[in-house]
Structure formats: C-alpha cells, structure tokens
Amino acid sequence: MRNKIFVTRIIPDAGLKLLREQFDVDVWQEFLPPNREALLSRVQGAVGLLSLLSDRIDTEVMDAAGPQLRGIANFAVGFNNIDVAAAIARGIAVGNTPDVLTDATADTAVGLVIAAVRHFQSSILQVRNLQWKTWEPIGQLGHDLNGKTLGIVGMGRIGAAVARKLVGGWGMKVVYTSRSPKPEIDKEFSATRVSLEQLLSQSDVISLHTDLNEQTKHMISHREFAIMKPNAVIVNTARGGVVDQDALYSALKSKVIFAAGLDVTDPEPLPADSPLRELDNCTILPHIGSATFEARDRMAVMAAQNLIAASTGKSIPFPVR
Numbered sequence: 001m002r003n004k005i006f007v008t009r010i011i012p013d014a015g016l017k018l019l020r021e022q023f024d025v026d027v028w029q030e031f032l033p034p035n036r037e038a039l040l041s042r043v044q045g046a047v048g049l050l051s052l053l054s055d056r057i058d059t060e061v062m063d064a065a066g067p068q069l070r071g072i073a074n075f076a077v078g079f080n081n082i083d084v085a086a087a088i089a090r091g092i093a094v095g096n097t098p099d100v101l102t103d104a105t106a107d108t109a110v111g112l113v114i115a116a117v118r119h120f121q122s123s124i125l126q127v128r129n130l131q132w133k134t135w136e137p138i139g140q141l142g143h144d145l146n147g148k149t150l151g152i153v154g155m156g157r158i159g160a161a162v163a164r165k166l167v168g169g170w171g172m173k174v175v176y177t178s179r180s181p182k183p184e185i186d187k188e189f190s191a192t193r194v195s196l197e198q199l200l201s202q203s204d205v206i207s208l209h210t211d212l213n214e215q216t217k218h219m220i221s222h223r224e225f226a227i228m229k230p231n232a233v234i235v236n237t238a239r240g241g242v243v244d245q246d247a248l249y250s251a252l253k254s255k256v257i258f259a260a261g262l263d264v265t266d267p268e269p270l271p272a273d274s275p276l277r278e279l280d281n282c283t284i285l286p287h288i289g290s291a292t293f294e295a296r297d298r299m300a301v302m303a304a305q306n307l308i309a310a311s312t313g314k315s316i317p318f319p320v321r
C-alpha cells in the first residue's frame with residue numbers, strides 16, 4: 001500500500017503529478033478550504049501534508065495526522081500559519097516555497113505602488129459608475145515616482161526585488177530596515193539601512209516585506225502613520241497582521257497619508273463591513289501576490305519535492321528558515 005499525502009486544495013498539476021507517482025494523494029476538491037473538522041479528519045494517516053496559508057497547522061492537526069506524519073509542505077513562502085517549533089520537536093520537516101514567487105509578488109507590489117500613487121482605485125470606479133464627465137486639469141492628481149525615496153521594510157528576497165524594479169525603472173532612492181546588515185544591498189542600490197522611524201519619516205513610498213512574526217505584528221500603527229509624510233503611500237504585500245488596520249483606516253480617512261495599496265488584510269477575506277472597502281484612497285487586492293501560472297507551477301513542484309524527501313526521511317530541499 002502506498003503512503004498517503006493530504007493536499008488541502010487543488011494545486012497545479014505540475015506538483016500533483018509528482019506526488020501521484022509515489023503516493024496515494026487525497027486532494028480537497030472544494031473551492032473553499034477545509035474547515036477544522038474536515039482538516040482533522042482528512043489528515044489522518046498521512047505521511048505528508050501539503051498546506052496553504054489559509055490552513056492553521058498546529059499540534060491538534062499533527063496529533064490528528066498521527067505519528068507517521070513526516071513532512072508539512074506549505075504552498076507559500078510565508079509560514080506563520082504553522083507551529084514550526086512544535087513540528088520540528090516531533091521530527092516533522094516543514095518546508096516552504098521561497099524564491100520562485102519573488103518576482104511575481106514584487107510585480108504585484110509595484111502595481112500597487114502605481115495604483116496608490118495615481119488614484120487607480122477611484123479612477124476605475126469613476127468610469128464604471130458613469131462619473132467620468134470630462135478631462136480634468138486639476139482632478140485626480142497623483143505624484144511622480146522618479147527620484148523619490150522608497151522605504152523597504154524588511155529587505156529580504158521580495159523587498160530587494162521591489163527595490164530592483166523601482167530603482168531600475170524609476171530611479172528611486174532606497175532606504176530600508178532589516179534585522180541584519182546587508183552590505184550587498186547597500187552596494188547594489190546605494191541604499192542605507194536605517195531605523196524604522198527614519199524610514200517612515202523619509203520615504204515617499206513605503207513597501208512592507210517582513211514576514212509576520214512577534215516583532216512585526218502591528219509594526220505599523222498610529223504612531224508610525226503619524227510620522228509618515230502627507231504624500232506617503234504604503235503598500236502591503238507581506239501579511240495583513242503587520243499593519244494595524246484601524247490605524248490605517250484613520251490615517252487614510254483623515255489624509256495623514258496619501259494612499260495605500262494592500263494585497264493582504266487581516267482577516268482574509270476582508271469582512272463585508274470593513275470600512276477600508278469604502279475608501280477612495282485604498283486599493284485592495286484579494287491576496288494575488290504570487291498568482292502567476294509560472295510561479296504557482298514552480299511552487300507546486302517545490303512543495304511536492306519537499307514531501308517526497310520528507311517521506312523517506314531525507315533532508316528536505318526547501319526547509320523553512
């Protein structure tokens with residue numbers, strides 16, 4: 001009998017094909033993620049679990065799976081949905097899919113920067129709602145990007161890719177934060193590593209790229225918005241929890257900052273009564289950062305490779321770090 005893998009959603013065939021060559025693969029077929037009860041029931045007996053960022057993978061899930069569980073492969077680079085310490089303590093390998101979605105996600109961030117700085121959200125609605133009456137000499141004015149300052153919060157893979165695009169395309173100057181110094185980044189972009197306060201007060205465009213961890217939860221709140229420039233735009237393609245959404249709403253509503261572009265919110269999806277949905281100066285996407293055919297195929301292959309290695313007790317090629 002072949003070992004069982006549980007896959008919590010339909011992922012691209014590129015990954016499923018690899019898994020089906022070796023395992024008995026149980027794929028959750030619904031459009032929405034499995035609820036808790038279904039997750040706990042379907043994971044039983046699996047040697048490998050292929051999870052999504054919408055699945056909370058904690059000790060209860062590991063217990064429900066059983067002692068034969070060898071690997072958890074997240075179909076994402078972020079892994080804040082998994083209790084990694086508990087998994088490692090039980091000898092369960094945990095993998096993710098870094099690098100292959102970096103450019104796709106960075107492109108989404110750049111798109112949101114332009115949408116935010118040039119009023120795309122309200123302009124699209126103007127056309128759709130038949131409110132486009134004439135060419136306006138002083139209406140819908142945004143800001144140039146050329147030569148302005150870009151603040152990257154969390155200069156990792158995606159942060160650096162965003163900097164590369166905005167420096168190469170728009171000649172932006174770069175300041176950034178990270179936990180460790182990045183001499184190669186300083187050299188590549190003539191960039192300066194600064195404190196978060198310095199970054200927020202100097203930047204015209206602020207782009208968030210940290211993982212969600214204890215230090216970054218609500219890292220951007222009332223105090224942080226208050227020190228931003230009035231023309232500042234903030235873009236979040238990291239995780240919704242990095243931003244205090246009530247503080248964001250106040251800052252946008254009272255024009256403390258110019259605009260925001262969000263690919264991620266807290267919670268997801270954004271509730272129907274969230275006031276952020278009503279703001280003209282807030283562009284919101286439904287977490288499509290890595291949603292390209294190419295990136296998702298590569299992510300599926302990496303997740304499958306992680307489970308193939310984990311199931312035979314080998315070190316996995318893409319462990320979370």
Ligand code: NAP
Binds near residue numbers: 078105159263287
């Ligand atoms: P990464 O290379 O690990 O980059 C994360 C960066 O955050 C690192 O440079 C790290 O600094 C920095 N950081 C962490 N905590 C910090 C703190 N307290 N203060 C300042 N900097 C901090 O990860 P990545 O591949 O770029 O991905 C980043 C995040 O993007 C993921 O964790 C995920 O949540 C999100 N993401 C979203 C989408 C989407 O669809 N919207 C797609 C992919 C990823 P050090 O380098 O000094 O450790």
